[in-house]
Amino acid sequence: MENRHIGKSVPRKEGREKVTGTARYVDDLTFPEMIHGVTVRSSVARGKILGIQFGEGIPWNEFTIVTAMDILGKNCIALLIEDQPCLADQFVNHPEEAVVLLAHADKYLLEEARRAVHIEVEPLPAIFTIDDSLARKEIIWGDDNIFKSYRVEKGDVASTWSGADFIVEGEYETGAQEQLYIEPQGMIARANSADGVTVWGSLQCPYYVHKALVRLFGLPKEKVRVVQTETGGGFGGKEEYPSMIAGHAALLALKSGKPVKMIYDRAEDMAATTKRHPSRTRHRTGVTREGKLLAMEIDFTLDGGAYETLSPVVLSRGTIHAAGPYACPNVLIQSRVVATNAPPHGAFRGFGAPQSVFALERHLDRVAAAAGLSPEELRRRNFIREGQTLSVGQVIHEKVQMDKLLDRALELSGYHQKRARFAQENPHNAIKRGIGFATFLHGAGFTGSGEEYLASEAQVTATPDGKVRVLAGSTEMGQGTNTVFAQIAAEAMGLDCEQIEILQPDTSLVPNSGPTVASRTTMIVGKLVETAALAIRKSLLDAGFLKPNHSANDFADACRQYIGKFGTLQSLVKYQHPADLHWDDGKYQGDAYGAYAWAVYVAEVSIDTRTAEVRVEDFVAVQEVGKVINPILAAGQIEGGVAQGIGFALYENVVWQEGCMVNGQMTNYIMPTSMDVPPIRVFFEELPYARGPAGAKGIGELPLDGTAPAIANAISHATGADVRQIPITPEKLMELLEGVHA
């Protein structure tokens, strides 16, 4: 049957509100009697709280003041574990740790009051680097500063080195990266002892916030309600942190008896909220003269900041992606995430994979050079194929087309012609050009048995007038959830997209569909929506109220008749883990992901060797992500991800001082502008994935993995500079260039 909606660029469901400025974000909402809240933070990286002084000249009796003593439940932000306090009591472990909360009706006075609170802290020795943490210079978390470690083993690396013709080693580093959603974090809370706690805010995961508030207030689940407002970008930055700001706003609301709005300004948002984990990766690779990978030993370390938050899971994804889409018989990956006295690092699109993929893809260009092969040839000789196994022992059952993707990407980018042309032109020009690529994969959905534990649900209901509602906890934050769910439901039910309503995520109304993360919303939750929609249609057909080729009116008639007879028409679907996917959490072996997206990205750069300024001149992104449900939205995901990857590679440099981000402004933390992005040319190969809705796989995180290494490889091609660290700012590149010419 011809698709009516799948594969069509249906306009964004909430697009009209967005282009007219009528979409309501959290800061656009007001409630009667609403007051404002602010946070007073530690400013010392590690120490003992001795006291809190409230300075002169502020009418403190007008203020609501909250400290850890006001917490009724457990003083923690419940996530994987409960190590992070909501408000520091006794000790602080990073310089942005919240200690005191203030609320008042006058925003200006509130700001003065914030400055008048002095938190007296007796400093303790703090640590700020991976090395100091590993060396246990101070023990700042647990027994050994290690939040989590993994060991992934395939074959036997140790006995292989002697058989290798070349052994190539290298160390690679990536810096912290700020998500920099343009809408800062914000939340409004209302709370009282009779009704419990309700929050409205900018967030990705309503049920994460729900879980945290239940624990913080010691309330039964039904007394906590979380409502997502229109969300101005997330990129992982609104995965775990909203639980913190929701907790703060709710504590103030409960104590003041008034609705409290907390909106971070940009400086506070950049300083205090999570960022991408800084990383260090060490590679040791054995390869034969023919270019066959024999052994890969990978040591991967992340800086997790002061509390565990999501670090174990970020490390997991980074670890599993560390050996890439290659069929190397012997692999040993050892990884760990360590504590430092910086604000906790957290989720950011790609979730550990951009770090380890950067190291691998940069390293493989060096391996190729050592073996006397082109970057292309080395990869072709080692691409994984159907029936072969990844480092975690997962046998790939899907069709893999890496060679085809590479052919297409190199052709579309004019790779070979450009390599030849630049080789001729570069020696005569101060501006050097280069072209490089990365080949990679990205697993969609939660890792291992994660989806099984989540056991997500989604619901579809129909009303007597033939309106269809999708109820899911999945959030729209710009990536297109509303539109894609509408397309999937409309296709399954033979309706128009306009007939599908997507309910605003509200934990009192929608089931828990799991978090909106991990490239899982379309593939996993979309499948639940599709299954529920098909079930409703089948109910109508089976009851004899609907004929297969129906109009919208026929459908409405059928709904009316069905509901008249049976009362309701709805379908709640729960995730069923495929019986053939197995994962062993102890050995870290098995089917890590239900499906992978596969990709080849090619970057062309020019470098002005006088200023060491890099420009990305052209970018080709070719990927296989299953069936594309909405081409404009899908391309938009890739284009936006590539732009973030360009920032990660070249511009976005977090400057740290004693655990503080000291360049927390858009004027000195530089993200790409419209002048900085090249033409980003996006191409899809479409191989429908049998278990995805309409054949779709996940897509959201993929573009962050391959962009930075493609750019780094292009810079090395252009200049001979051996790029090992990103962001490769002009200052760093100039040092490398001086090394090349010395």
Place this chain on the structure above:
Amino acid sequence: MPESASKIRVSCEINGKAMSLEAYPMARLLDVLREQAGLTGTKEGCGEGECGACSIEMDGALVNSCLIPALQADGAKIRTIEGVADTAELSAVQQAFLTHGGAQCGICTPGMILAARNLLSRNAQPTESEIREALSGNLCRCTGYTKIFESVLQACRAQRPRP
């Protein structure tokens, strides 16, 4: 605001309507628009004139309303996103952003549309590089700008007078 400062009356025209607003002289026009005039379509992204989410037109010029003190708006003609569509119909730029994927999360969109509109009022058929230049004060973290350029080009096409 320090207590010594007292509020002033700011008379201006917003989206074609005469308005009289009460504000501290150094209050940010952004806050006055959002809180006094109820025009929440104008967004705050950075508060320091870097991101352009608060872009509005003031006497025909594109400005960051977070950097404009309220007193400077006295006597000015202001246009915000709420005044872009004259009727219930979307303007050509808005329609193009909707059709061609120029808006994702939507938070930069009002400012971006004002910036695009301002460009087209000066230059009806800009090249892509002129579009890049004109939008360079408006940051977008979602789109990588590609679909925004496409939206503006399509809006020009839609607006071009037919022979």
